[in-house]
Amino acid sequence: MKLGTKNNGMRDGQLMVVSRDLNRCIEAGHSIPTLQSALDRWEELSADLSEISKRLNSDTSFGVETKTIEWKAPLPRAYEWIDASSYIHHILLVRKARNAEPPKTLRTDPLIYQGGSGILLGARDDITLADPSWGCDFESEVAVILGDTPQGVKASDAGRHVRLLCLVNDVSLRNLIPAELEKGFGFFQSKPASGFSPFAVTPDELGEAWHDGRIHLPLTTHLNGNLFGDPNAGPEMHFSFFELIAHIAKTRSYTAGTILGSGTVSNEDRNRGSSCLAERRMIEIIDTGKASTEFLKHGDSIRIEMKDAAGKSIFGVIEQNIVPPKI
Amino acid sequence: MKLGTKNNGMRDGQLMVVSRDLNRCIEAGHSIPTLQSALDRWEELSADLSEISKRLNSDTSFGVETKTIEWKAPLPRAYEWIDASSYIHHILLVRKARNAEPPKTLRTDPLIYQGGSGILLGARDDITLADPSWGCDFESEVAVILGDTPQGVKASDAGRHVRLLCLVNDVSLRNLIPAELEKGFGFFQSKPASGFSPFAVTPDELGEAWHDGRIHLPLTTHLNGNLFGDPNAGPEMHFSFFELIAHIAKTRSYTAGTILGSGTVSNEDRNRGSSCLAERRMIEIIDTGKASTEFLKHGDSIRIEMKDAAGKSIFGVIEQNIVPPKI
Numbered sequence: 001m002k003l004g005t006k007n008n009g010m011r012d013g014q015l016m017v018v019s020r021d022l023n024r025c026i027e028a029g030h031s032i033p034t035l036q037s038a039l040d041r042w043e044e045l046s047a048d049l050s051e052i053s054k055r056l057n058s059d060t061s062f063g064v065e066t067k068t069i070e071w072k073a074p075l076p077r078a079y080e081w082i083d084a085s086s087y088i089h090h091i092l093l094v095r096k097a098r099n100a101e102p103p104k105t106l107r108t109d110p111l112i113y114q115g116g117s118g119i120l121l122g123a124r125d126d127i128t129l130a131d132p133s134w135g136c137d138f139e140s141e142v143a144v145i146l147g148d149t150p151q152g153v154k155a156s157d158a159g160r161h162v163r164l165l166c167l168v169n170d171v172s173l174r175n176l177i178p179a180e181l182e183k184g185f186g187f188f189q190s191k192p193a194s195g196f197s198p199f200a201v202t203p204d205e206l207g208e209a210w211h212d213g214r215i216h217l218p219l220t221t222h223l224n225g226n227l228f229g230d231p232n233a234g235p236e237m238h239f240s241f242f243e244l245i246a247h248i249a250k251t252r253s254y255t256a257g258t259i260l261g262s263g264t265v266s267n268e269d270r271n272r273g274s275s276c277l278a279e280r281r282m283i284e285i286i287d288t289g290k291a292s293t294e295f296l297k298h299g300d301s302i303r304i305e306m307k308d309a310a311g312k313s314i315f316g317v318i319e320q321n322i323v324p325p326k327i
Numbered sequence: 328m329k330l331g332t333k334n335n336g337m338r339d340g341q342l343m344v345v346s347r348d349l350n351r352c353i354e355a356g357h358s359i360p361t362l363q364s365a366l367d368r369w370e371e372l373s374a375d376l377s378e379i380s381k382r383l384n385s386d387t388s389f390g391v392e393t394k395t396i397e398w399k400a401p402l403p404r405a406y407e408w409i410d411a412s413s414y415i416h417h418i419l420l421v422r423k424a425r426n427a428e429p430p431k432t433l434r435t436d437p438l439i440y441q442g443g444s445g446i447l448l449g450a451r452d453d454i455t456l457a458d459p460s461w462g463c464d465f466e467s468e469v470a471v472i473l474g475d476t477p478q479g480v481k482a483s484d485a486g487r488h489v490r491l492l493c494l495v496n497d498v499s500l501r502n503l504i505p506a507e508l509e510k511g512f513g514f515f516q517s518k519p520a521s522g523f524s525p526f527a528v529t530p531d532e533l534g535e536a537w538h539d540g541r542i543h544l545p546l547t548t549h550l551n552g553n554l555f556g557d558p559n560a561g562p563e564m565h566f567s568f569f570e571l572i573a574h575i576a577k578t579r580s581y582t583a584g585t586i587l588g589s590g591t592v593s594n595e596d597r598n599r600g601s602s603c604l605a606e607r608r609m610i611e612i613i614d615t616g617k618a619s620t621e622f623l624k625h626g627d628s629i630r631i632e633m634k635d636a637a638g639k640s641i642f643g644v645i646e647q648n649i650v651p652p653k654i
């Protein structure tokens with residue numbers, strides 16, 4: 001099934017069940033007001049949601065049009081947002097871009113950071129950039145939303161804690177990163193609020209494309225209407241989501257609604273383009289000695305989408321504009 | 328007023344208003360079921376909570392005894408847990424302990440990290456330590472709980488976003504830190520769930536002790552019943568909570584219920600002892616060439632409390648035992 005969160009003026013919005021073709025939707029009902037409430041009691045409630053989903057998919061007169069609704073992030077605020085960096089090609093290029101060595105444990109120990117999760121942007125929410133000199137970049141990613149996940153879970157057992165999949169735009173302020181990482185405590189100011197696809201879907205909605213803890217489909221990014229990249233999110237994801245879950249659960253447990261990102265999707269094949277500006281800039285430096293692509297500026301727009309093998313959008317579209325702060 | 332969260336079997340517990348002397352308490356009522364719900368609508372609801380608090384403080388027959396209740400963390404799960412390292416003496420000692428240089432911007436740019444917030448431990452919750460070789464340590468801290476806080480807020484205007492104050496035991500796995508920080512993305516596995524004081528209090532409950540964005544009172548730590556340290560949390564907090572709020576709000580906004588910690592409270596005066604094992608171990612190394620104090624082991628207990636000038640406990644006691652995982 002596919003789920004989304006309607007903006008009803010409340011902090012957590014209203015949970016909606018969405019048809020497979022993303023055209024129609026209906027309220028999940030008073031007993032399941034929000035996605036967090038569904039995740040909190042998933043074993044008890046998911047069958048009810050599934051029934052609604054079946055009716056939406058079989059009865060085209062049921063529900064209202066999704067395009068009439070303003071969508072928030074599936075979880076407009078989440079208890080944890082954890083982001084990995086699981087594509088080796090991305091790590092190598094971005095470290096090169098800031099003259100930093102890749103970690104020695106690149107292929108054995110996942111890179112991961114804890115991000116801010118109190119305010120998550122909806123798919124059409126503007127990215128407010130107070131100072132363009134911060135070097136604003138997008139990062140197109142895939143993510144899983146977990147159910148309750150116990151400490152010590154093994155990768156081989158992690159799949160059953162994956163409730164939903166979605167897309168993320170992990171906004172980064174590249175020019176703030178070097179000084180921040182230099183202090184040794186990781187990202188903070190350099191990671192403002194991330195944007196999320198309008199819809200989160202259960203793994204079965206992806207069919208064969210979801211296997212081995214990876215989504216084996218291209219993730220397409222457009223910048224100002226031009227194709228920027230469409231790397232496949234599957235084969236080059238070095239650590240699968242299952243391995244990432246085992247990694248984060250080594251020393252603590254996770255509550256339902258924890259979101260775990262893949263990191264910027266990246267392929268070695270240059271013809272697939274990139275999922276962030278930093279990669280393209282580094283390729284330009286390698287080829288020509290200098291970066292010609294600029295970081296995001298006010299007025300730019302970024303569009304992220306994933307389609308199934310039949311060309312149908314799975315999660316809906318992230319389409320965000322970069323704007324100055326409102327005075 | 329003073330607030331706490333009763334364990335009623337639900338994830339977020341039941342909000343209770345607590346008397347100033349911490350002896351009695353009463354449910355905040357059906358319209359304010361949880362602390363998060365109070366923080367979400369603070370302007371609207373805090374007057375109601377204040378009325379209940381006044382009656383509790385004036386009518387000693389009102390309410391039930393706090394000791395009959397099992398207390399969760401004030402926020403058993405929070406949308407963000409952000410921890411600074413604001414005591415310069417602590418930074419210098421701990422960096423020395425792991426042969427790392429203090430950051431060049433030590434006195435001008437706060438050290439801060441994003442912690443996991445999906446599962447926060449109650450004051451009496453055990454600390455489950457799967458592997459004592461991880462080097463488990465406590466860190467006694469003070470913290471603020473914020474209301475909605477907009478991006479760009481200045482330190483001079485930050486005080487009005489501070490809703491509540493509390494104590495934290497920021498549990499750290501010292502032997503996992505060097506390899507994790509070496510990767511460049513900050514702490515992750517090395518920071519398991521933190522423990523919180525049973526009660527969170529509005530700033531006015533501290534009277535003159537809360538000024539300049541600092542709590543000017545000693546924070547007392549006992550290890551296995553022996554006094555370990557009682558450094559003052561005020562004068563040597565290099566960056567005040569107001570400055571820390573301005574720092575974290577440079578590039579994003581925060582939702583109500585965000586928790587911001589001070590970092591390990593530490594004084595230059597050795598007679599005040601320490602608020603974590605790492606500091607004492609470093610002092611032992613400086614004095615004798617080797618650390619004789621061990622990291623926490625199963626069976627150890629840690630007790631953290633702050634008393635007012637009259638010797639009354641302000642936030643109640645954090646008292647946690649270190650235990651092996653349940654088989």
